Amino acid sequence: MVGKVISGSSFSGTVGYVMKEESRILEAEGIMPPEVKDMVQDFKDQTLLNPRLKNNVGHISLSFSPKDAPRMTDALMTQIAKEYMQKMGITDTQYLLVRHLDQPHPHCHLVYNRIGYDGKVISSQGDYKRNEIATKLLKNK
Numbered sequence: 001m002v003g004k005v006i007s008g009s010s011f012s013g014t015v016g017y018v019m020k021e022e023s024r025i026l027e028a029e030g031i032m033p034p035e036v037k038d039m040v041q042d043f044k045d046q047t048l049l050n051p052r053l054k055n056n057v058g059h060i061s062l063s064f065s066p067k068d069a070p071r072m073t074d075a076l077m078t079q080i081a082k083e084y085m086q087k088m089g090i091t092d093t094q095y096l097l098v099r100h101l102d103q104p105h106p107h108c109h110l111v112y113n114r115i116g117y118d119g120k121v122i123s124s125q126g127d128y129k130r131n132e133i134a135t136k137l138l139k140n141k
Contacts, residue, residue, distance in 0.1 A: 006061065008059045084138060088127070
């Protein structure tokens, strides 16, 4: 399992990218799929809770080995992604988890709002180090 933290500042660009033709929504919290424009608006509405934060888009891709493809069901991928989110401190906020089907290796994209339901910011400081630790723990598990 490899986690790749991607910087973003546009919900429309990020959600538009992850919702390409060969994809499937695994889970959504606090947003209303399947229309991209509706999901983007839901994300933007929550940013009003803390308008000072400019880079409010969180985007992480989780990739797995092609050898894991036969056992990587949607349910297992969702479970792993949710455990990953807990380990990364991505809680109490909107998110969209989308599986891409366009590569031989199973992978998914997590898009989340860095502004939580309470208006507090989900820190991105140390994301790369936390990502390294979280993926290592989940690989070992």
